[in-house]
Amino acid sequence: MEKNNGEQKKELSQEEKICMKMDAIGRKILIMSGKGGVGKTTVTVNLANALAALGHTVGVLDTDIHGPNIAKMFGLEGRFLEEDPETCEIIPVTTDNGIRLVSLSFALPDPSQAVVFRGPMKLSAIKQFLADVRWGSLDYLLIDSPPGTGDEQLAVCQNIPALTGAIVVTTPQKVAILDSAKSISFARDVSVPVIGLVENMSYLICPHCGEKQYIFGRDGGKKLCIETGIPLLGSIPMETGLEEAEDNGENWLSKGDSESSAVFREIAAYIHSAIKPTSSKDIGYVPKGAGCSPSACSSCTSDCPSRKNG
Numbered sequence: 001m002e003k004n005n006g007e008q009k010k011e012l013s014q015e016e017k018i019c020m021k022m023d024a025i026g027r028k029i030l031i032m033s034g035k036g037g038v039g040k041t042t043v044t045v046n047l048a049n050a051l052a053a054l055g056h057t058v059g060v061l062d063t064d065i066h067g068p069n070i071a072k073m074f075g076l077e078g079r080f081l082e083e084d085p086e087t088c089e090i091i092p093v094t095t096d097n098g099i100r101l102v103s104l105s106f107a108l109p110d111p112s113q114a115v116v117f118r119g120p121m122k123l124s125a126i127k128q129f130l131a132d133v134r135w136g137s138l139d140y141l142l143i144d145s146p147p148g149t150g151d152e153q154l155a156v157c158q159n160i161p162a163l164t165g166a167i168v169v170t171t172p173q174k175v176a177i178l179d180s181a182k183s184i185s186f187a188r189d190v191s192v193p194v195i196g197l198v199e200n201m202s203y204l205i206c207p208h209c210g211e212k213q214y215i216f217g218r219d220g221g222k223k224l225c226i227e228t229g230i231p232l233l234g235s236i237p238m239e240t241g242l243e244e245a246e247d248n249g250e251n252w253l254s255k256g257d258s259e260s261s262a263v264f265r266e267i268a269a270y271i272h273s274a275i276k277p278t279s280s281k282d283i284g285y286v287p288k289g290a291g292c293s294p295s296a297c298s299s300c301t302s303d304c305p306s307r308k309n310g
């Protein structure tokens with residue numbers, strides 16, 4: 001408890017802080033996949049840049065604790081998260097085009113250092129990133145994740161009230177499709193709407209004859225969408241130069257028109273028109289500790305949310 005002008009000011013619980021911060025953000029979207037290396041971070045970074053280019057305010061949270069790539073792909077390795085000395089909030093690293101980034105890689109002095117965290121530590125780090133970062137008011141928070149359906153995805157889905165939805169990224173071959181089906185079933189199990197599927201590395205355009213070559217098979221993503229009843233948001237080709245641009249931390253979309261950049265822009269425009277902002281109020285969520293503090297409030301009744309939630 002803090003004293004403020006003679007009045008007692010209640011310290012907010014972590015759940016209340018998360019709820020307040022997430023309600024200031026319109027759309028909160030988890031990017032996930034069954035397999036590693038299929039392009040989750042690529043989709044996150046390029047969608048963030050595409051949304052920012054459309055004039056939206058964007059934040060990116062990297063929940064890939066063991067393999068964070070957000071700093072590198074935005075070209076901001078070597079930058080560090082700072083703390084506001086007055087509010088003790090974490091201040092995100094901001095890109096030239098205004099995207100607010102938070103990743104564990106902005107807290108590590110050596111990017112090659114391994115992060116050895118067990119599940120509870122990952123949960124605690126992700127909750128802190130949700131509760132204690134000064135995200136401010138944003139149109140979008142894109143949440144990059146490691147492959148699979150484990151601690152990090154659960155931490156996001158169970159702690160962001162009214163998470164807007166999940167985008168599943170896959171490549172077209174059978175093994176990736178099989179694992180992506182698990183991401184879709186996970187999202188459904190935890191009642192998170194699936195916004196759609198992005199098929200990455202769908203084909204390669206032959207630099208000699210210009211023909212499309214379906215190296216990993218054809219239409220795997222489309223078939224999965226039909227089977228599971230989710231929209232196919234787009235098919236992104238394997239693009240010469242994209243991987244190098246990302247290695248160098250360059251904004252691929254500002255490097256000139258390409259087939260992949262057109263698809264990223266289309267997906268961003270579709271999401272903005274089709275997906276509505278979400279808030280805890282939509283689902284009647286009351287965070288733990290909300291309402292008055294029973295010890296400080298003489299009129300507290302058994303209906304008070306702070307009593308109901310313990």
Ligand SMILES: Nc1ncnc2c1ncn2[C@@H]1O[C@H](COP(=O)(O)OP(=O)(O)O)[C@@H](O)[C@H]1O
Binds near residue numbers: 038238
């Ligand atoms: N469509 C693409 N064309 C060319 N390279 C790509 C494409 N998508 C991803 N890559 C490259 O493939 C590698 C893995 O992508 P990444 O986004 O890191 O996958 P994930 O986050 O799922 O592990 C990166 O080096 C990335 O630059």
Ligand SMILES: [Mg+2]
Binds near residue numbers: 040042069144146
């Ligand atoms: Mg990644």
